[in-house]
Amino acid sequence: MSKVFVFGHRNPDTDAIASAITMAHLERSLDSALDIEAVALGSPGAETRHALDRFGVVAPRVIERARPDVDEVILVDHNERQQSVADIDDVTITKVVDHHRIANFETAAPLWFRAEPVGCTCTILSRMFGENSLQPPPDIAGLMVSAIISDTLLLHSPTTTDLDRRAATALADRAGIDLDTYGTELLRAGSDVGDASAAELIDRDAKSYTMGSTTVRVAQINTVDVDALLARRDEFLAAMNTEAQHEGYDLFLLLLTDVLKVDSDLLVVGAPVDAVEKALGVTVHDGHAKAPGIVSRKKQIVPQLTEVLRAT
Amino acid sequence: MSKVFVFGHRNPDTDAIASAITMAHLERSLDSALDIEAVALGSPGAETRHALDRFGVVAPRVIERARPDVDEVILVDHNERQQSVADIDDVTITKVVDHHRIANFETAAPLWFRAEPVGCTCTILSRMFGENSLQPPPDIAGLMVSAIISDTLLLHSPTTTDLDRRAATALADRAGIDLDTYGTELLRAGSDVGDASAAELIDRDAKSYTMGSTTVRVAQINTVDVDALLARRDEFLAAMNTEAQHEGYDLFLLLLTDVLKVDSDLLVVGAPVDAVEKALGVTVHDGHAKAPGIVSRKKQIVPQLTEVLRAT
Numbered sequence: 001m002s003k004v005f006v007f008g009h010r011n012p013d014t015d016a017i018a019s020a021i022t023m024a025h026l027e028r029s030l031d032s033a034l035d036i037e038a039v040a041l042g043s044p045g046a047e048t049r050h051a052l053d054r055f056g057v058v059a060p061r062v063i064e065r066a067r068p069d070v071d072e073v074i075l076v077d078h079n080e081r082q083q084s085v086a087d088i089d090d091v092t093i094t095k096v097v098d099h100h101r102i103a104n105f106e107t108a109a110p111l112w113f114r115a116e117p118v119g120c121t122c123t124i125l126s127r128m129f130g131e132n133s134l135q136p137p138p139d140i141a142g143l144m145v146s147a148i149i150s151d152t153l154l155l156h157s158p159t160t161t162d163l164d165r166r167a168a169t170a171l172a173d174r175a176g177i178d179l180d181t182y183g184t185e186l187l188r189a190g191s192d193v194g195d196a197s198a199a200e201l202i203d204r205d206a207k208s209y210t211m212g213s214t215t216v217r218v219a220q221i222n223t224v225d226v227d228a229l230l231a232r233r234d235e236f237l238a239a240m241n242t243e244a245q246h247e248g249y250d251l252f253l254l255l256l257t258d259v260l261k262v263d264s265d266l267l268v269v270g271a272p273v274d275a276v277e278k279a280l281g282v283t284v285h286d287g288h289a290k291a292p293g294i295v296s297r298k299k300q301i302v303p304q305l306t307e308v309l310r311a312t
Numbered sequence: 313m314s315k316v317f318v319f320g321h322r323n324p325d326t327d328a329i330a331s332a333i334t335m336a337h338l339e340r341s342l343d344s345a346l347d348i349e350a351v352a353l354g355s356p357g358a359e360t361r362h363a364l365d366r367f368g369v370v371a372p373r374v375i376e377r378a379r380p381d382v383d384e385v386i387l388v389d390h391n392e393r394q395q396s397v398a399d400i401d402d403v404t405i406t407k408v409v410d411h412h413r414i415a416n417f418e419t420a421a422p423l424w425f426r427a428e429p430v431g432c433t434c435t436i437l438s439r440m441f442g443e444n445s446l447q448p449p450p451d452i453a454g455l456m457v458s459a460i461i462s463d464t465l466l467l468h469s470p471t472t473t474d475l476d477r478r479a480a481t482a483l484a485d486r487a488g489i490d491l492d493t494y495g496t497e498l499l500r501a502g503s504d505v506g507d508a509s510a511a512e513l514i515d516r517d518a519k520s521y522t523m524g525s526t527t528v529r530v531a532q533i534n535t536v537d538v539d540a541l542l543a544r545r546d547e548f549l550a551a552m553n554t555e556a557q558h559e560g561y562d563l564f565l566l567l568l569t570d571v572l573k574v575d576s577d578l579l580v581v582g583a584p585v586d587a588v589e590k591a592l593g594v595t596v597h598d599g600h601a602k603a604p605g606i607v608s609r610k611k612q613i614v615p616q617l618t619e620v621l622r623a624t
Contacts (some may be wrong), residue, residue, distance in 0.1 A: 102425060103418040108622075109615040110413050110429040117422040131443050303421040310420075 003035040004094070005063070005070045007085065008121075009078035010041040013205055014048045014190070018147035019076035019121040020060055023097060025140050026128060027074070036074075039063045041085055045204055047150060047190025047222075054182075055142035055175065066091045077121040079113075080104040082208050097124055100298055104210065119164040120151040126167040135174065142175035146186055153222075154183040156262045159296045187259040191223045198232060198239040202254055208247075209302060211309040214272075215248060218297050220255040226265055229256050230288075233267065237287045240269045251276065257295050266291040275312060279304040315347040316406070317375070317382045319397065320433075321390035322353040325517055326360040326502070330459035331388035331433040332372055335409060337452050338440060339386070348386075351375045353397055357516055359462060359502025359534075366494075367454035367487065378403045389433040391425075392416040394520050409436055412610055416522065431476040432463040438479040447486065454487035458498055465534075466495040468574045471608045499571040503535045510544060510551040514566055520559075521614060523621040526584075527560060530609050532567040538577055541568045542600075545579065549599045552581045563588065569607050578603040587624060591616040 006023045008016025017040055024038035040060040044052060052059055065087045066073050073085070074095040081088055081104045095112040096105075099121050116124050122144040129136055136144060148168045152160040155168060172179040193201055206219035219240075223229055229236070240252040253276065254267040266289040268276055273284050280301065282289040294300045318335045320328025329352055336350035352372040356364060364371055377399045378385050385397070386407040393400055393416045407424040408417075411433050428436050434456040441448055448456060460480045464472040467480060484491040505513055518531035531552075535541055541548070552564040565588065566579040578601040580588055585596050592613065594601040606612045 099422055101419045101422050102414070105417070106415040107413045108618040110411055110610060111427060112429060113414060113425055113427040115423065115425040117424055298422060306420040 002072065003037065003070050004072045004074060005037055005039050005066055006074040006076060007039045007041055007060075007063070008076050009083040009207070011204060011206055012040050012042050012044060012048070014044075014051055014143075014150035015121050015147035016040070016077045017044050017048050017060065018051070018143040019097065019125060021057060022122060022125045022136065022140055022144055023074060023076050025136065026125060026132075026134070029134055030132060045190065046192055046194075047186060048146075050186055050189035051143055051146035051150075054146075055139040057139055057143055076125075079115070080209070082210070097121055097128070099124060101302065116163075118161045119155075119157060119159040120148040120167075122147040122151075122171075123161075123164045123167040126171060127163070136171070138175050141171045142177065145171035145175055145177070145179070145182075149179075149183040149186050150190065153257075153259050153262055153295060154180070154187060157295050157299075158293075159299045184260075187222065188224060191225075191259055193221065193223065193229070198235040199243070202236065202239055202243065202252075207297065208249070209306070211302075211306040212312060214250045214275075214309045214312075216251045216253070216305065216309070217244065217247070217249040218253045218255070218301055220257055220297055222257050222259045224258065224260055226256050226258045226263075230265060233288060236267055237269055240267065244270050253301065255291065255294070255297065255301070262293070262295055264291040264294050265289070266294070272309075272312065275308045276305065279308040314384065315349065315382050316384045316386060317349055317351050317378055318386040318388060319351045319353055319372075319375070320388050321395040321519070323516060323518055324352050324354045324356060324360070326356075326363055326455075326462035326498075327433050327459035328352070328389045329356050329360050329372065330363070330455040331409065331437060333369060334434060334437045334448065334452055334456055335386060335388050337448065338437060338444075338446070341446055342444060357502065358504055358506075359498060360458075362498055362501035363455055363458035363462075366458075367451040369451055369455055388437075391427075392521070394522075409433055409440075411436060413614065428475075430473045431467075431469060431471040432460040432479075434459040434463075434483075435473075435476045435479040438483060439475070448483070450487050453483045454489065457483035457487055457489070457491070457494075461491075461495040461498050462502065465569075465571050465574055465607060466492070466499060469607050469611075470605075471611045496572075499534065500536060503537075503571055505533065505535065505541070510547040511555070514548065514551055514555065514564075519609065520561070521618070523614075523618040524624060526562045526587075526621045526624075528563045528565070528617065528621070529556065529559070529561040530565045530567070530613055532569055532609055534569050534571045536570065536572055538568050538570045538575075542577060545600060548579055549581055552579065556582050565613065567603065567606070567609065567613070574605075574607055576603040576606050577601070578606070584621075584624065587620045588617065591620040 020038040024036045038060045072092050098115045202219045209216045244252045251270040255264050257264040332350040336348045350372045378397050384404045410427045514531045521528045556564045563582040567576045569576045
């Protein structure tokens with residue numbers, strides 16, 4: 001049997017990395033003959049490194065292309081082509097496990113695809129373990145609960161479902177951690193921006209979308225000190241402008257999210273800004289808007305902005 | 313809670329109808345407050361009517377549009393927009409259960425999507441009953457096994473997987489039928505073309521695809537007497553030409569499948585014919601080709617033809 005890669009999206013967050021490692025483990029548990037490797041489309045950030053260190057798991061190696069190493073890939077935590085490996089059109093996608101909208105995804109043949117509108121891909125994987133009467137080992141369970149904490153802001157994001165809550169509780173127990181204590185520690189680790197440049201920060205957790213005829217970039221920085229980031233507003237706006245021109249984004253949104261208060265500020269460059277205001281119910285002044293309660297790109301920005309931009 | 317429709321593809325076959333009825337039953341079993349109705353995008357054919365009559369299930373009513381009756385729909389046995397309800401772009405798709413390729417499908421928000429590369433949607437639904445520790449009632453089980461028999465030609469099609477075999481055996485037992493006896497009876501019922509016109513026959517089980525820049529129609533007629541259909545070859549080719557011109561299909565393929573011998577003849581109109589020859593490994597003379605062993609549109613025609621037409 002030829003080798004298979006499993007990976008999450010570009011600019012991997014904790015769920016992208018943890019899901020790949022978990023899915024590789026699950027697939028191997030179900031078919032020991034399978035030659036499968038979890039890889040990543042980027043290096044883990046501070047939050048993910050914290051989780052990997054805490055549970056003693058080695059970070060997956062970073063790949064640029066799938067071929068010629070493999071002809072078949074499994075996608076986790078994404079399905080849109082532009083968020084995937086560079087040569088995605090040259091390989092066969094055999095499976096997908098995801099919790100995002102489905103778009104820019106097309107296959108020639110039937111495949112195994114599982115998406116559920118839950119807060120985290122690792123929640124779906126946790127259900128898949130259960131359906132197969134399996135349990136993840138404690139280190140993998142630790143990574144999985146880390147991903148749920150990260151994606152749902154410790155179960156406070158509006159994306160959180162009962163299935164996420166149930167999975168997080170069970171996985172924390174399995175990993176031998178206190179959910180609240182470890183969760184706060186993990187979110188703090190992920191919100192440490194250190195002395196990183198604005199250009200670096202806006203690329204750490206950023207995704208591209210095609211909405212109608214508009215190319216949109218949506219980046220998010222988690223923090224426990226929004227004011228410190230807002231003091232660097234001009235630096236962020238300049239970096240966003242430069243990247244938008246360089247990469248051809250019509251609109252660039254940056255969400256500065258307070259992970260403990262579960263609230264955000266929004267920075268915007270490009271056009272149409274009125275579409276952003278209409279979609280999100282915010283008022284943009286000089287590239288800045290208060291975005292109270294908006295913390296989820298997937299649930300509170302992408303669907304609303306897609307609808308407005310498709311209608312224009 | 314507002315009402316939800318669940319339906320299979322246009323020109324419904326037995327799986328499209330049975331999956332809709334089964335999914336409505338399963339959803340209701342999991343949430344008794346749910347107001348869900350199985351509907352259809354066309355009247356059942358002879359085979360499906362045979363199954364409905366045999367198990368005493370009423371055919372779902374036929375709808376033209378989803379709105380204004382519902383704002384939310386569940387798709388079974390299809391996902392491609394052009395195979396769905398006319399106003400699919402105006403409603404929200406909340407769930408999909410399917411065993412086809414994924415294409416021409418895009419949502420603004422995350423949804424529940426489950427696809428598996430098995431022979432029949434009812435096989436996936438059978439697994440979902442099991443995962444939820446539920447059993448379908450005998451009449452629904454009878455419809456489900458009918459769908460598996462239909463889609464896999466009584467487990468002889470190359471699309472058949474071990475999961476289909478296992479589901480069919482369990483469902484036949486649950487429905488109280490002998491799989492082989494009832495299966496042959498059902499396939500015979502479905503292959504009775506009666507005195508239907510060629511124009512009617514080529515539309516009974518037909519699907520449209522966009523492959524690269526080519527619009528392709530692929531129809532299939534199941535029969536136990538291919539020679540009787542081949543004697544009407546000129547009538548079929550004329551009807552296919554008329555419909556291709558009327559509907560704007562570049563290519564029209566008609567598969568005449570002997571359901572007992574599990575073998576086909578192929579009729580082709582439009583262009584490029586050389587792409588069909590290359591994709592399927594057949595030789596077309598005067599619009600006709602022998603297609604030995606080709607019985608599955610989904611597995612043996614669509615992926616191969618998509619690959620060739622995308623490359624042109």
